[in-house]
Amino acid sequence: MIRNMTSLESASAAxxxxxxxxxxxxxxxxxxxAVNDIVAVVSFMPLPGAIERPHEAGLVTFMHRMxxxxxxxxxxxxxxxxxxxLGIELASEASDDFSHAHLICTKDTFREGLALMxxxxxxxxxxxxxxxxxxxxxxxxxxxxEDDKLSxxxxxxxxxxxxxxGYGLPHLGLRETVGEFTREQLVHVHEEFVNPARFLTVIMGxxxxxxxxxxxxxxxxxxxxxxxxxxxxxxxxxxxPSRVRLSRDCEQAYLVLGMRACPLGAPDWxxxxxxxxxxxxxxxxxxxxxxxxxxxxxxxxxxxxxxxGRAGHLFGYIGTKPESLDTAREGMLEQFxxxxxxxxxxxxxxxxxxxxxxxxxIDHQTNYxxxxxxxxxxxxxxxxTMDENYPKLIQSVTAEQVRxxxxxxxxxxxxxxxxxxESGR
Amino acid sequence: xxFTRLDNGLAVAVETVPNxxxxxxxxxxxxxxxxxxxxxxxSHFLEHMMFKGxxxxxxxxxxxxxxxxxxxxxxxxxxxxxxxxxxxxxxFFDQALDAISDxxxxxxxxxxxxxxxxxxxxxxWRRKQDNPWGLMYDELYDLCFERGPYRRSVLGTFESxxxxxxxxxxxxxxxxxxPENMILVVVGDVRAEQVLAKIGKAFAGFxxxxxxxxxxERESLxxxxxxxxxxxxxxxxxxxxxxxxxxxxxxxxxxxxxxxxxxxxxxxxxxxxRRLKxxxxxxxxxxxxxxxHRYDSVFYVMATLDRENADGAVAxxxxxxxxxxxxxxxxxxxxxxxxxxxxxxxxGMETNTGRSGLIGYYYTLTGxxxxxxxxxxRLDEVMAEDVSVVVGKxxxxxxxxxxxxxxxxxxxxxARTEAAAQPxxxx
Numbered sequence: 009m010i011r012n013m014t015s016l017e018s019a020s021a022a023x024x025x026x027x028x029x030x031x032x033x034x035x036x037x038x039x040x041x042a043v044n045d046i047v048a049v050v051s052f053m054p055l056p057g058a059i060e061r062p063h064e065a066g067l068v069t070f071m072h073r074m075x076x077x078x079x080x081x082x083x084x085x086x087x088x089x090x091x092x093x094l095g096i097e098l099a100s101e102a103s104d105d106f107s108h109a110h111l112i113c114t115k116d117t118f119r120e121g122l123a124l125m126x127x128x129x130x131x132x133x134x135x136x137x138x139x140x141x142x143x144x145x146x147x148x149x150x151x152x153x154e155d156d157k158l159s160x161x162x163x164x165x166x167x168x169x170x171x172x173x174g175y176g177l178p179h180l181g182l183r184e185t186v187g188e189f190t191r192e193q194l195v196h197v198h199e200e201f202v203n204p205a206r207f208l209t210v211i212m213g214x215x216x217x218x219x220x221x222x223x224x225x226x227x228x229x230x231x232x233x234x235x236x237x238x239x240x241x242x243x244x245x246x247x248x249p250s251r252v253r254l255s256r257d258c259e260q261a262y263l264v265l266g267m268r269a270c271p272l273g274a275p276d277w278x279x280x281x282x283x284x285x286x287x288x289x290x291x292x293x294x295x296x297x298x299x300x301x302x303x304x305x306x307x308x309x310x311x312x313x314x315x316x317g318r319a320g321h322l323f324g325y326i327g328t329k330p331e332s333l334d335t336a337r338e339g340m341l342e343q344f345x346x347x348x349x350x351x352x353x354x355x356x357x358x359x360x361x362x363x364x365x366x367x368x369x370i371d372h373q374t375n376y377x378x379x380x381x382x383x384x385x386x387x388x389x390x391x392x393t394m395d396e397n398y399p400k401l402i403q404s405v406t407a408e409q410v411r412x413x414x415x416x417x418x419x420x421x422x423x424x425x426x427x428x429x430e431s432g433r
Numbered sequence: 434x435x436f437t438r439l440d441n442g443l444a445v446a447v448e449t450v451p452n453x454x455x456x457x458x459x460x461x462x463x464x465x466x467x468x469x470x471x472x473x474x475x476s477h478f479l480e481h482m483m484f485k486g487x488x489x490x491x492x493x494x495x496x497x498x499x500x501x502x503x504x505x506x507x508x509x510x511x512x513x514x515x516x517x518x519x520x521x522x523x524x525f526f527d528q529a530l531d532a533i534s535d536x537x538x539x540x541x542x543x544x545x546x547x548x549x550x551x552x553x554x555x556x557x558w559r560r561k562q563d564n565p566w567g568l569m570y571d572e573l574y575d576l577c578f579e580r581g582p583y584r585r586s587v588l589g590t591f592e593s594x595x596x597x598x599x600x601x602x603x604x605x606x607x608x609x610x611x612p613e614n615m616i617l618v619v620v621g622d623v624r625a626e627q628v629l630a631k632i633g634k635a636f637a638g639f640x641x642x643x644x645x646x647x648x649x650e651r652e653s654l655x656x657x658x659x660x661x662x663x664x665x666x667x668x669x670x671x672x673x674x675x676x677x678x679x680x681x682x683x684x685x686x687x688x689x690x691x692x693x694x695x696x697x698x699x700x701x702x703x704x705x706x707r708r709l710k711x712x713x714x715x716x717x718x719x720x721x722x723x724x725x726h727r728y729d730s731v732f733y734v735m736a737t738l739d740r741e742n743a744d745g746a747v748a749x750x751x752x753x754x755x756x757x758x759x760x761x762x763x764x765x766x767x768x769x770x771x772x773x774x775x776x777x778x779x780x781g782m783e784t785n786t787g788r789s790g791l792i793g794y795y796y797t798l799t800g801x802x803x804x805x806x807x808x809x810x811r812l813d814e815v816m817a818e819d820v821s822v823v824v825g826k827x828x829x830x831x832x833x834x835x836x837x838x839x840x841x842x843x844x845x846x847x848a849r850t851e852a853a854a855q856p857x858x859x860x
Contacts, residue, residue, distance in 0.1 A: 043451065046783060076701070088701035094767045095776035114776060141711065148717035151668035152737060157563045255842065257666035259559040290505075291484070291496040301493065304552025307560050327560050359500050366503020370454055370520050373784045390837070 025382075027392065030221065031207030032321045037382055037392065039048050041375070046065035047118045047213035048376035049111040049125060050372050052282045052387040055201035056317075056328040057102035058174025058241050066181015068102040068218050070146060070189055071197045075100055077138040080131045084138050087128070096121045098128065102179050103316035105241065106387050107201075114417065115214040119223065126227035127304065129202060146186050153180065157258050157426055158327055159306065165264040165424040169321055173244035201239070205230035208386055212379035243291060243318045249420040261333040262359035262426040265340055266323025269417045273390045278401045279409040280322065285360040286410065288324055288341060292359065294343045297322055305332050313375060322417060330428050335340075337423070345423070347414035351407040363397040434792070435625040436802060441640050442613030445624040445632055446802070449787050455526050455621030456785035457533050458518040460793035465589075466512045466582035466727070466796040469648050475597055475605050477510040478554050482506075482602065483517065484544040487539040490532065492546060498532045506533075512583050513727045514797045518786055523622035529633065534635035537615070542606060547599040554594050558840045561588060565671045565837050570837045573673045573733065581653040582728050605826015608763070610641040612636065616648045616796045618789040651728040653677075659833035664840035669717065670740040674750050676819050676828045678732040681798050689823040690723045690732065695735050695751065695770040696762050696820065697721040698734065702769070704753050705734060713749055715742040732828060740838050747834055758825035761817035770814055778809065787807040 015249070025039045057068050073096050076091075076099075078084040100109035109129055112119035150205045154160045163178055170176025180186075211220055249267070270276040288295040288311025299305045309326040324340045352360070372378050383393035434448040464476050487493045504521035506529075517536070521529045561567040571586040577585035588594070592774075621629055679686040698705045698721025703730035709716045716736040723732040734750050756841050762770070781787040795805040 043781075044783060045781065085702070085707070087770075088707075089747035092702040092773060095769075095772035097780070112780060114779065141714070144714070145717055148737060154718075155565055155669060158531055214698060248495045256794060259562040260556070266587070291491065292500045297493060300553055302549070306548045307553050307557035327563075329554060329559060359497060362503035363500045363505075364503075366522060369503070369522055370505055373452055373454065375783070376490070 009334075027208070028251075029214050030225050030404045031226060032228060034224060034228055034349070035208045036221070036224060037208070037210045037386075039210070039212045039218055039379070039382070040222055041212065041213055042214050044375075045120075045214050046375050046380045047115055047211065047215045048374070049115050049122060049378070050210045050379045050383050051108045051109045051125075051129070052208045052210075052383045053107045053109070053202060054206055054239065054387075055102065055107040056105045056174070056239065056241055057107070057169075057179045058104045058177075058316075059239050060174050060177055061184075062172045065177040065185045065333070066146065066179070066198060067106065067180045067185070067189055067193060069181060070142065071194045072102055072107065073102045073142050073146065074134055074139060074194055075128045076135045077142055078135055080129050080133050081127070081412055084135070090124055094120055094124070096124070098125055100129065104175055106378075108383070110380075118215050118321060122223050123227055129206065130229065130231070131280065132198060134198070136191055136193055139191055139194065143186060143189070146180060147183060150186065153178070157256060157260070158262050158325065160256075161189050161254070161262040161264050161424050161426040162325070164254065165266065165323060165422065166321075167390060168250045168422050168424060169247065169266070169268065170244050170319070171247050174241065175217045175244055175316060199231070200289060203231040204228035205277045205401050208383050208384060210379040210383040214381075215376040241318050249422045251423045252425070252426070253377070254426040256426060258426070259329075260327040261428065262325070262327050263329040263333060263337055263340070263423070264323050265337065265423045266324045267319055267417060267419065267421050269313060269320040269322040270315070271318055271320045272388055274315075274320075275314055276409075276413045277320075278405050279413040280313055280320070280417065281364060281402060282357070282360055283347060283413050284311055284322055285364055286356060287311045287347060288361050289362050292363075294346075295326075295340065297325060298343060299339050300338060303335070305336050305339070309336075333425065333427065344418045348411065348418055350411070352410050353369070354407070357405075357407050357410065361405060364402050368398060411430060435629065435804070438631060438754075439612065439633055440634060441636065442611070443636055444615060444616035444796065445619070445626055445629060447619045447623070448788060449623060449625060450620055450785065450788070451622055452785070453523055453622050454520055454785060455523045455529070455619065455623050456518055456520045456789050457526075457529050458618040458620070458789035459537055459787065459791050460514055460516045460535055460616045460618065461796045462514060462608055462614045462797050464512045464718050465585050465587045467609070467646065468585060468842055469646060469650075470585070470690075471593065472597065473593040474554070474606070476515055477587050477589065477600055478594065478597060478802060479542075479602055479606055480508045480510045480515050481550050482547060483536055483540050485543055485550065486541050487535045487543065487770050489539070489575070490537055491834045492543065492669060493530050494537055498528060498858065500806060504529060510587055512587060513681070514794065516793055519786060519787065520621075524847065526623055526628060530628075530631060530635050530700055534632075536551060537610060538636070538639050540606065544599050547602065549698050551594065551597070554588070555591065558588055558591055558594060565667050566739060568665070569671055569673055569735070569835060572661060572663060572837075573675055573731070573833075574735070576659050576835055577655055577675050577731050579656050581650050582648075583653055583726065583730055584642065606645070607641065607689070608644040608646060611641045612639050614643045616793055617678060618793045618796075620789045620792070627634060631640045636811070638659040647753065655729070655731070656833060658831035660836075661834070662836045662838060665837050667837060667839050669737045669838065670743060672716075672736045672738060672746060673741055673835045674734040674747055674832045675731045675834070676733075676830065678700045678730050678827055678830050679823075680729045681725050681795075681804065682727075684804060684811060684821050686820070686826075687723075687725055688808075689775060689819040690816050690827065692767070692770045692812070692815050693734070693828075694721045694723050695773050695823050696757065696766055699773050704757065705750065708753055708763050708806060709736065709746055710748055711744070715746045715749060743838075747832070751832070754824060754828045758821055758829055761821040764817070767815075767817050767820070771815070774812055818855075
C-alpha cells in the first residue's frame with residue numbers, strides 16, 4: 009500500500025513567517041535562515057502581463073527589459089558593470105497575473121545588491137537609443153521563439169484558447185506591436201504600475217532582518233499615485249473550440265490539444281492538479297506510458313495544467329513522426345475519455361498525489377524558490393499559508409473529484425497541429 | 434563530504450545538507466566517447482533501457498516505485514559520462530536506494546522493450562533536427578574533429594540508432610557498468626555513517642570486471658578553418674565559432690580558460706556582449722564557453738544574429754580574442770570574472786542535484802575529488818597574464834564555424850543535404 013505523505017510534509021514544513029508593513033507602505037515578509045550564505049529577494053508588483061490588449065502585446069515585458077538598460081544615475085554600461093561586479097542575479101519580468109523582480113546574492117553583497125535592485129526598479133532612464141536596441145533584441149527573441157516548433161504550436165494554441173484576451177497574447181509581444189511602442193508608453197507603464205508602496209517583498213536566506221527593514225525603508229520610496237486602485241484582469245470571454253493546422257519545413261508533427269479549466273484557488277483546482285498528473289506528468293503518467301512507452305510514438309509527450317488568476321487551461325502535447333499524428337491524437341483523446349468514464353484506481357491516485365507533494369518539496373530547496381512560493385500565493389489572493397497547506401489540499405483529493413473535474417472540463421478540445429509541409433498540402 | 438570506496442571498487446561520496454530531501458546520483462564512466470561509428474548512440478539508448486525493468490522490478494515499476502514516494506528521477510548521457518539521479522524526501526532514502534541499486538546491477542534490457550524504445554529514440558532524433566541549438570552542437574563537434582572521442586553525436590545518427598541490437602547493448606552494459614567504473618553520490622538530509630552502511634549492503638554482491646571496448650580514438654585533433662552552412666526552417670541565424678580547448682588533465686589552463694570565457698561572454702558587461710551586441714550591433718545574443726572534458730575539446734562562442742552579419746561577427750570575435758591574448762584583463766575585470774565564477778559555483782551548490790552533479794562530474798572525469806576541492810583555490814591563483822597566455826595558446830588560430838541559416842524558399846532540403854555531405858565547404 010502506498011503511503012500518504014501529508015504527515016511527513018506537515019512535520020517538516022517550516023512555520024510560515026508573517027507579513028509586516030513598512031512606513032512607506034511596502035509589505036514585507038522576512039525569513040532569515042543560515043543554512044548557506046545566499047540571500048534571495050523577490051518583489052511582487054501588481055502589474056499583470058495580461059493587462060495588455062492586442063495592440064499593446066509585449067509592452068509590459070518591454071518595460072521590464074528596459075529596467076536593466078540604465079538608470080538616471082548610471083548608463084547602460086555602468087549598470088551592467090555594477091551588477092556583474094557583484095556577481096549577483098538581478099532580473100524582473102511579467103507573468104500573466106503579476107510582475108516580479110528578483111535578486112539572488114551572497115550575504116556579503118546583500119546591501120549593494122538591494123541598492124541596485126531599488127535603483128533599477130525606481131529610476132530607469134528609458135534612454136531612446138537603448139530602447140531601440142532593446143526593441144531589436146525583443147524582435148529577435150520573437151523570431152527565435154518561432155524556431156522551436158513545439159513552442160510555436162503552443163503559442164498558437166494559447167491564442168486560439170483565449171483569443172484577444174491578455175492570457176492569449178505572448179509576453180514578448182508580436183512583431184507588429186513591439187515595432188511601434190514609444191518611449192512615452194514605456195514610461196507611463198512604469199510610472200503607473202511600478203510603485204514600491206504596492207510591492208510585496210519576500211527576503212529569504214542569510215541576512216539580518218533589522219538591517220533589511222532599515223534598508224528597504226531607506227531605499228524604496230513610495231511613488232506619487234500610490235492610492236490609485238490596482239488593475240483587475242477581466243475574465244476571458246468564452247470561445248468556441250477551434251482546430252488549426254499549420255505547416256513548416258520540419259521532421260516531426262506537433263500536436264497541442266486542450267481546453268479551458270478552472271483558475272488557481274477554485275474549488276476544483278486541487279482535483280485538476282491531480283487529474284493532470286495522472287494524465288501527463290512524470291514517467292508513470294498515462295500519456296507517457298501509453299503513447300511513449302507502449303507505442304513508441306514520441307520522445308516528448310505529456311500534459312500541463314496552467315491555473316491562472318481568472319481562468320485556467322489544460323492541454324496534452326506530443327511531437328511525433330507525421331504518419332503517427334492521427335494515432336497520437338486518437339490516443340490522447342482516448343485518455344481524456346477514460347478519465348471521464350472511470351475512477352482513477354486507488355494506487356494510481358495516491359501515487360500521483362505523492363508525486364505532486366514530493367515535487368513541491370523538492371522545488372523548495374533554494375532560497376529563491378521558497379521566497380517565490382510564499383509571495384506567489386499571497387499575490388494570487390490565496391494567502392501565505394497556502395504554501396504550508398498545499399500538500400494537505402492535494403492529499404485530500406478523491407477519485408470521485410478527479411472524475412467530476414474530468415467531466416466538467418475535458419470536452420470540446422481546441423486542437424492545434426504543426427505538420428511538415430508535405431503533410432500540410 | 435565523506436568519501437569511501439567499497440571492496441568491489443564502487444566509489445561513494447556522501448554530503449549532509451539539512452534540507453529535508455536527499456539525492457542519489459549514480460555516475461557511470463562511459464558515454465559517446467567510448468563509441469565507434471557502428472555503435473554510435475548506444476550509451477544514450479542504454480540509459481533509456483535501464484528504466485525498463487529488472488527481475489524484481491517489472492516494466493514501469495521502477496518509475497512507479499519512485500513516484501509512489503513522491504520522488505523525481507531522471508538520467509543524462511554525455512560524451513564522457515552517463516548518470517542516473519533520484520531525489521526523494523529524506524525518509525524515503527531506502528526506497529530510492531533499492532530502486533537505483535537494483536537498476537544499476539540487474540537491468541534486463543528486455544528484447545521487446547528494446548524494439549519499442551528504439552522508436553522513442555528515433556523520435557528524439559527527429560525532434561533534435563527541429564531544434565537549432567540541438568542540431569548545432571552535433572554539427573559543431575562533427576565539423577571540428579575529423580576523428581577522436583568527441584566527434585560523434587551522443588544521440589547517434591538515424592542509421593546507427595536503427596542498426597543497434599539488443600545483444601550488443603547487453604554486452605556494452607556488462608562491460609562498462611562495473612563498480613570500479615562508477616561513483617554513487619548522495620547529497621541531502623542523511624547521516625553519512627548510516628547511509629554508507631546501507632549502500633555497502635545494497636551493492637554487496639556486485640562484482641563485475643570493467644572490460645572496455647577498444648575504440649582506438651583517444652586523441653582529439655581539432656580541425657581549424659572549417660566552415661559549414663546549414664539551411665533550415667528558422668527565422669534567426671545561429672552561429673558557432675570554435676577553437677580547441679585543453680582537457681581537464683591541465684587544470685591550470687582549464688581554470689584560466691574558465692576565467693577567459695567569463696571575461697569574454699558572461700554578463701552584459703562582458704567583452705563580446707559589449708562589442709558585438711551593444712557597440713557594433715552585429716548579434717542579438719552572444720555567449721562563450723569551454724565545457725571541461727576528459728580529452729582536449731572545444732571552446733566556443735555562440736550567437737544568434739541576422740544572416741548578413743555572420744561574417745562580421747566572426748571577424749569581430751577574432752579581434753576581441755586577439756585583444757585579450759595581447760592585453761591581460763585589468764585587475765577589476767579579473768576580480769569581476771572570479772566573483773561571477775565563485776558565486777555561480779555557490780549558487781549551483783544550493784540544490785542537491787547541483788551539488789551531486791559537480792561532485793560526480795569531476796570525479797568521473799579525473800578519478801578523484803581533487804579537482805573540485807581545489808577549484809576555488811585554483812581560481813584565486815589565476816593571474817591576469819595566465820588568461821592572456823591561455824587565450825593566446827588556444828584561441829588565436831583559425832576557428833571552425835557552423836552557421837544555421839534560414840533556408841531559401843524551396844531550396845531547403847537540397848541545400849541541407851549538400852552541406853552535410855561536404856563538411857568544410859559552404860553550402
